[in-house]
Amino acid sequence: xxxxxxxxEALGRPQHASLGLRILYxxxxxxxxxxxDRSVDFNFYSKRALLAGVYSATLxxxxxxxxxxxxxxxxxxxxxxxxxxxxxxxxAPARKAATVGVQMVxxxxxxxSPPWVRPF
Numbered sequence: 001x002x003x004x005x006x007x008x009e010a011l012g013r014p015q016h017a018s019l020g021l022r023i024l025y026x027x028x029x030x031x032x033x034x035x036x037d038r039s040v041d042f043n044f045y046s047k048r049a050l051l052a053g054v055y056s057a058t059l060x061x062x063x064x065x066x067x068x069x070x071x072x073x074x075x076x077x078x079x080x081x082x083x084x085x086x087x088x089x090x091x092a093p094a095r096k097a098a099t100v101g102v103q104m105v106x107x108x109x110x111x112x113s114p115p116w117v118r119p120f
Contacts (some may be wrong), residue, residue: 031051054080
């Protein structure tokens with residue numbers, strides 16, 4: 001157990017932040033790949049970012065409360081997952097606005113282009 005504490009303390013130091021982030025990324029990437037995820041679009045990054053948040057928060061909770069029983073840890077994880085499930089509901093309006101914005105810019109560029117470039 002003392003080796004785990006030393007490792008946690010070492011990774012918590014600012015000079016090891018990049019190593020900690022690389023380890024976190026590799027861990028969540030493996031989790032998604034083992035779950036069968038093969039996405040290569042925006043979902044690739046958003047899934048990994050959300051899982052990294054849940055995973056790191058769970059590790060921090062577990063490290064800060066080593067005497068917490070399994071039930072408390074499961075409630076903590078369930079709460080984090082409920083928060084993550086809320087994320088798409090919050091981002092949907094922004095995603096729709098971005099799509100409309102891209103379409104508008106595309107139409108504007110189409111109108112500004114010379115006649116020989118415009119589609120018929």
